Amino acid sequence: MLERLLVTLVVWVFCAPAAHASASPEELHFLIPGGAGGGWDTTARAAGAALLSAGLVAQVSYENRSGAGGAKGFAYMLDRRARSEAVLMVSSTPILVRTLRPEFQQNWRQLTPVGAVIGDFGALMVRADAPWPNLEELIKALQCNPRSIKFAGGSNRGDLDHLILAAAFEAFGLSPRDARYVPYGAGGAATLALLSGETPAMAATIGDAMGPIQDSAIRVLAVASPERLQQLPDVPTFNELGFDFEFLNWRGFFAVPDLEQATLHEWTSLLEALSRAPAWQQEMQRHGWIPVTHRGPEFAAYLDRQEIQIRRLLKALEAPR
Amino acid sequence: MFEGLDIGIQTAFTPFNVLMVMTGCFAGTFVGMLPGLGPATAVALMVPVTYSLDPAAALILMAGVYYGAAFGGSTSSILINAPGDSSSAVTTFDGYPLARQGRAGKALAIAAWASFSGGMLSAGALLFAAPLLSIVALSFQSPDYFVLMLMGLTAVSALSGPGQVLRSYAMAILGMMLATIGTDGISGVPRLTFGQLELIDGLSFLLIAMATYALAEVLLVVLQNKAPPENAVHTTHLRDLVLERNEIREIAPAIGRHSLLGFFIGVLPGAGATLASFLSYAVEKKFAGAGARPPFGHGNLRGVAAPESANNAASTGAFVPLLTLGIPGSGTTAIMLGALIAHGLQPGPRLYVDHPEVFWSVIVSMFLGNLMLLVINLPMTPWLARLLRVPQPVLMPVVMMFCLLGVYLVSFDAMDILVMIIIAVAAVALRWLQFPLAPLLLGFVLGGYLEDNLQRTLILYDGGWQFLWERPASLVMAVATLVFVGWSLLRRNQATGL
Numbered sequence: 001m002l003e004r005l006l007v008t009l010v011v012w013v014f015c016a017p018a019a020h021a022s023a024s025p026e027e028l029h030f031l032i033p034g035g036a037g038g039g040w041d042t043t044a045r046a047a048g049a050a051l052l053s054a055g056l057v058a059q060v061s062y063e064n065r066s067g068a069g070g071a072k073g074f075a076y077m078l079d080r081r082a083r084s085e086a087v088l089m090v091s092s093t094p095i096l097v098r099t100l101r102p103e104f105q106q107n108w109r110q111l112t113p114v115g116a117v118i119g120d121f122g123a124l125m126v127r128a129d130a131p132w133p134n135l136e137e138l139i140k141a142l143q144c145n146p147r148s149i150k151f152a153g154g155s156n157r158g159d160l161d162h163l164i165l166a167a168a169f170e171a172f173g174l175s176p177r178d179a180r181y182v183p184y185g186a187g188g189a190a191t192l193a194l195l196s197g198e199t200p201a202m203a204a205t206i207g208d209a210m211g212p213i214q215d216s217a218i219r220v221l222a223v224a225s226p227e228r229l230q231q232l233p234d235v236p237t238f239n240e241l242g243f244d245f246e247f248l249n250w251r252g253f254f255a256v257p258d259l260e261q262a263t264l265h266e267w268t269s270l271l272e273a274l275s276r277a278p279a280w281q282q283e284m285q286r287h288g289w290i291p292v293t294h295r296g297p298e299f300a301a302y303l304d305r306q307e308i309q310i311r312r313l314l315k316a317l318e319a320p321r
Numbered sequence: 322m323f324e325g326l327d328i329g330i331q332t333a334f335t336p337f338n339v340l341m342v343m344t345g346c347f348a349g350t351f352v353g354m355l356p357g358l359g360p361a362t363a364v365a366l367m368v369p370v371t372y373s374l375d376p377a378a379a380l381i382l383m384a385g386v387y388y389g390a391a392f393g394g395s396t397s398s399i400l401i402n403a404p405g406d407s408s409s410a411v412t413t414f415d416g417y418p419l420a421r422q423g424r425a426g427k428a429l430a431i432a433a434w435a436s437f438s439g440g441m442l443s444a445g446a447l448l449f450a451a452p453l454l455s456i457v458a459l460s461f462q463s464p465d466y467f468v469l470m471l472m473g474l475t476a477v478s479a480l481s482g483p484g485q486v487l488r489s490y491a492m493a494i495l496g497m498m499l500a501t502i503g504t505d506g507i508s509g510v511p512r513l514t515f516g517q518l519e520l521i522d523g524l525s526f527l528l529i530a531m532a533t534y535a536l537a538e539v540l541l542v543v544l545q546n547k548a549p550p551e552n553a554v555h556t557t558h559l560r561d562l563v564l565e566r567n568e569i570r571e572i573a574p575a576i577g578r579h580s581l582l583g584f585f586i587g588v589l590p591g592a593g594a595t596l597a598s599f600l601s602y603a604v605e606k607k608f609a610g611a612g613a614r615p616p617f618g619h620g621n622l623r624g625v626a627a628p629e630s631a632n633n634a635a636s637t638g639a640f641v642p643l644l645t646l647g648i649p650g651s652g653t654t655a656i657m658l659g660a661l662i663a664h665g666l667q668p669g670p671r672l673y674v675d676h677p678e679v680f681w682s683v684i685v686s687m688f689l690g691n692l693m694l695l696v697i698n699l700p701m702t703p704w705l706a707r708l709l710r711v712p713q714p715v716l717m718p719v720v721m722m723f724c725l726l727g728v729y730l731v732s733f734d735a736m737d738i739l740v741m742i743i744i745a746v747a748a749v750a751l752r753w754l755q756f757p758l759a760p761l762l763l764g765f766v767l768g769g770y771l772e773d774n775l776q777r778t779l780i781l782y783d784g785g786w787q788f789l790w791e792r793p794a795s796l797v798m799a800v801a802t803l804v805f806v807g808w809s810l811l812r813r814n815q816a817t818g819l
């Protein structure tokens with residue numbers, strides 16, 4: 001009897017603090033490496049709100065640490081390593097690009113990938129009155145002279161939209177180095193350039209131009225998704241046209257470095273529960289988001305593959321012509 | 322259109338939406354007055370609140386916060402030389418001297434009336450011509466933006482005092498050099514960051530404006546042990562709020578001109594209210610000529626009225642590309658776009674067909690909002706002006722704290738405070754050496770846009786310069802720039818007898 005009591009006591013003493021230290025889903029803190037109202041911010045706040053209303057977490061807090069395209073938030077996350085496990089940083093595909101750029105000295109492997117929840121796919125688009133009725137005609141024109149068509153994009157050279165264009169050129173059997181990419185500061189500015197006739201075509205993710213696409217001011221020639229998108233059932237994928245490539249800008253979450261297996265498991269099942277929650281379904285519907293399911297170790301493996309794709313594209317862009 | 326107006330009035334004047342206008346205006350004024358915190362932060366804070374509202378009420382609320390912040394931004398510019406938001410930086414040029422002459426109440430009243438008129442006139446323009454004006458936004462391309470910024474640079478000569486032209490240009494170039502710090506907008510390569518993560522985004526305009534004006538002023542007051550002028554203490558009487566007939570006659574044409582100018586610059590995505598306020602100030606100074614009494618920069622009433630009407634008109638103009646094209650022209654309108662999309666609305670050419678109640682009610686609410694802002698702001702001015710009665714040894718540290726806090730609260734980065742102090746010390750030295758600081762701000766504002774648009778244009782035109790004569794808009798502005806520069810050189814030579 002006494003023995004049992006003692007064992008219980010010992011277990012209680014040693015396990016209670018341990019159970020407390022492991023991230024309990026009682027409390028969840030979102031670190032947002034961008035400004036309020038941006039894409040990362042919207043994702044984290046929508047996820048937090050859905051988790052709360054589904055009763056999956058009792059308390060949610062948010063913190064914006066914007067700067068250097070997310071690098072400041074990343075650095076802050078590394079600093080927090082010992083202090084808290086109940087922190088999730090929202091991120092997206094550009095974290096891989098930054099990993100490959102020497103000036104940041106940040107590698108996504110320093111953090112623990114938890115999972116991707118939504119995504120946006122790359123696409124080639126033209127204005128409604130463009131001379132190319134479909135992708136085939138555009139490729140014909142490019143094969144005649146790959147430098148004849150200028151593509152607008154919302155990111156800097158060597159970043160997301162430029163990589164989408166490079167991936168397309170690679171799939172067409174052209175040299176990505178020959179792609180004429182005109183960078184605009186943001187997706188909206190690139191869309192405007194396409195609408196105003198400044199550039200005849202655009203390489204970007206679908207979400208950047210959803211409005212004009214729905215108004216049929218912009219035509220999507222093909223989208224780099226595995227299957228046709230629900231919102232654009234008439235737009236073919238590159239795969240079905242015979243060009244084997246996909247380009248996903250996922251948005252997902254990372255936890256602090258060296259997260260324990262058990263805790264990671266807890267977080268991934270939380271994301272799993274989130275994706276089934278009706279409140280989250282509603283949020284996705286509202287924003288027109290496309291669901292993506294990459295979780296835990298499988299997410300890390302996906303990131304490895306995407307990193308290989310991006311490294312290859314960056315190399316191709318730098319190669320001498 | 323009248324049908325739409327009818328729907329708009331019906332929607333905007335429901336008691337709940339009137340409450341939303343009021344809430345937005347109050348919140349906007351308050352945030353605008355705090356140095357550092359600008360409309361972008363204020364609107365972003367409102368976004369979660371709007372999720373529980375219907376789309377029309379949500380947009381009315383966010384719009385109220387947005388132009389409310391532009392309205393309130395002038396207060397701290399005038400009283401303590403610290404711009405409340407970046408588009409009010411120009412208001413310090415003549416507003417603060419007025420406050421030091423003991424006419425803070427008058428300056429605040431003029432700013433309120435000018436903001437009100439700018440907001441009203443541009444809301445009228447939005448009402449009648451929004452769908453039409455989307456063509457203007459679409460016709461402007463990168464080369465045109467480049468030449469527009471080039472034309473903006475000619476304002477440098479207007480921002481300099483007599484005999485300072487060369488120093489002014491030197492300062493403008495210094496401003497453009499400061500603008501090159503950070504990631505290059507085209508290649509994505511970080512420049513002059515010395516490996517510091519904190520410098521990758523470059524310096525913020527607000528940080529530079531606060532450092533060169535507010536913080537440098539505090540340091541100068543301390544260093545020179547300047548006592549405030551006697552009459553600065555007895556500041557404001559209620560009669561200051563009512564403009565006299567000769568004052569109205571003086572500022573009314575300026576307000577008219579710059580509401581129009583500001584509105585058009587606001588319509589152009591990517592130009593913005595800060596540029597609008599600079600250009601209007603420069604144009605107004607040229608308009609007034611050398612005979613302006615008191616001279617610009619020494620408390621001229623038109624120097625307050627012009628930028629204040631222009632920045633309010635520009636923030637209204639920014640709704641044209643947002644509502645008619647679905648394209649945000651600035652960070653703040655981008656946040657509003659995101660919130661509208663979250664409501665299942667896609668702003669664009671179809672918005673006023675599919676959701677006329679949203680489109681028209683937000684425009685109608687602007688008339689109501691501007692009226693409310695005037696009612697909120699005018700009676701407050703005597704109380705605000707009383708702030709200057711606080712003794713200098715108390716006021717100056719408080720101003721300093723607000724400046725540092727204002728910048729820190731935007732970035733949460735201690736590095737910014739360090740950079741700010743360095744710039745403020747440099748600004749004090751430059752002021753002692755008689756270098757004007759306004760051209761530095763102008764050079765900084767224009768530098769980034771100028772470079773990005775030039776680089777992009779040269780990519781588009783394969784390195785050629787033919788856009789200068791092939792594009793009508795560019796040609797007109799390029800010729801205007803040459804005429805402007807030639808004219809001011811000629812006048813200078815005549816003046817100096819060379």
